[in-house]
Amino acid sequence: xxxxxxxxxxxxxxxxxxxxxxxxxxxxxxxxxxxxxxxxxxxxxxxxxxxxxxxxxxxxxxxxxxxxxxxxxxxxxxxxxxxxxxxxxxx
Numbered sequence: 888x889x890x891x892x893x894x895x896x897x898x899x900x901x902x903x904x905x906x907x908x909x910x911x912x913x914x915x916x917x918x919x920x921x922x923x924x925x926x927x928x929x930x931x932x933x934x935x936x937x938x939x940x941x942x943x944x945x946x947x948x949x950x951x952x953x954x955x956x957x958x959x960x961x962x963x964x965x966x967x968x969x970x971x972x973x974x975x976x977x978x
Contacts, residue, residue, distance in 0.1 A: 889919070892970075896921050899974055906960070907975035913937070924975055932973045936966040 896908045896919060907924030911917055915930035939951045953964040960977040 892919050893921075895972075902974075902976075904960070904976040904978070905974055906977040909973050909975075911971045911973075913969055913971075918970065922975070923977075924973075928973070932964055933971050936964050936971040939964075940966060 892910055896910070899905055899908045900922065905922070907920070907922030909917060909920040909924045909926070909929060909932060911929040911933045913933065915933035917926040917929035920926055920929075935953055936950075939953050943951050950966045953962075955962040955964075958978070960975065962973060962975055964971065964973045966972075
């Protein structure tokens with residue numbers, strides 16, 4: 888699983904502007920991170936994804952994608968299965 892996770896993270900860096908990627912598990916434990924991102928963010932990222940999923944409680948609906956924007960860039964968060972991925976993009 889670790890090799891697959893690293894491969895997907897490397898693919899994310901091919902997207903222009905991506906400055907960091909972090910993957911967490913359900914309880915907020917950091918599984919992997921690359922780039923300009925701190926492992927300390929993993930708990931907050933996981934909590935945001937879990938709270939957003941509560942807003943869409945139907946079982947058949949896809950997991951929401953969270954987009955946070957600031958003057959410095961944006962953060963995209965999505966939970967799939969038991970892994971939450973956050974992609975940091977600088978502006």
